[in-house]
């Protein structure tokens with residue numbers, strides 16, 4: 001099923017794994033990175049909030065905000081030898097934002113004031129979209145450095161997978177938007193209005209907070225052009241033919257709908273959809289036996305009671321498996337060229353290198 005998976009990724013310099021929350025984006029991103037490294041490339045994977053045990057398995061115990069090489073000897077027990085190199089990092093939103101401010105500020109004192117500003121400190125980590133934006137900024141930085149053959153980017157656990165794609169435009173719209181411009185350059189009637197509004201705000205949120213807010217916007221104005229240019233560059237990077245998207249979904253109803261929507265959205269935005277992974281499927285039993293027949297077969301080995309219990313479990317799994325198969329069928333009908341790659345649900349979470357290596361064999365064949 002999967003010998004074409006590596007050919008789908010051929011020639012890519014950036015691989016972005018996107019999909020709804022909890023479907024396995026981080027796991028698939030790590031598996032793809034491992035697979036490409038096993039096949040000889042120097043790969044950096046940028047993970048976002050990986051499960052603690054997966055982070056440990058990748059040697060990401062400390063937050064460095066830079067890729068670190070996963071020591072080749074760690075793979076010894078997996079039976080896998082890497083021809084290339086695997087580098088991995090966990091995205092640190094706050095640090096990535098701070099680094100961006102340092103890079104784009106006109107001078108060190110502006111950077112220092114902004115980094116110390118209370119509004120900035122809240123915004124840089126708490127605002128919706130900051131994970132998306134910093135993931136893009138990190139991708140841009142690593143791509144620009146050109147130290148890796150391939151960068152694999154995990155995406156944040158957003159409610160809607162499409163949020164991720166529109167983050168740069170939303171930032172751009174915000175930075176270029178009327179509201180911000182009025183705030184930064186109030187004039188005439190607007191200025192008088194702004195005065196009234198500011199007076200009211202002062203009473204509501206307090207003078208100190210308002211001062212912080214005003215100086216935040218003033219300081220930010222020095223970075224606006226740089227930030228907007230960056231957002232534009234990121235957009236260009238996403239559109240390159242060597243940047244490919246892997247849409248990840250589970251076989252359940254809602255994520256499948258979301259995957260179909262995301263795929264259509266990628267096409268519409270002129271972005272390159274390279275593969276579709278349906279993760280955690282339960283296989284349909286090809287024998288198609290009913291519970292009675294299963295119990296009958298198992299009875300000599302297990303005894304009547306246990307055989308019936310196992311048969312009931314088997315039947316329930318078959319109901320689930322056929323529901324999943326129908327959902328995948330609908331997905332294929334709505335995106336005819338999708339040719340999804342299916343990954344089985346494993347009995348345990350994918351939290352160590354051995355499990356990742358097994359998933360790699362399944363995905364890459």
Ligand SMILES: Nc1ncnc2c1ncn2[C@@H]1O[C@H](COP(=O)(O)OP(=O)(O)OP(=O)(O)O)[C@@H](O)[C@H]1O
Pocket residue numbers: 020021022023024025026027028048049051155156157158279280343344345346347348349350351
């Ligand atoms: N094929 C699989 N079999 C068994 N467990 C899996 C499989 N794929 C992923 N998992 C487990 O499912 C959980 C969710 O996976 P993962 O963290 O990769 O999802 P995610 O899409 O990145 O989630 P989020 O949207 O929260 O970032 C993890 O505990 C992971 O180990």
Ligand SMILES: [Mg+2]
Pocket residue numbers: 025026027048049050154155156157
């Ligand atoms: Mg994740």
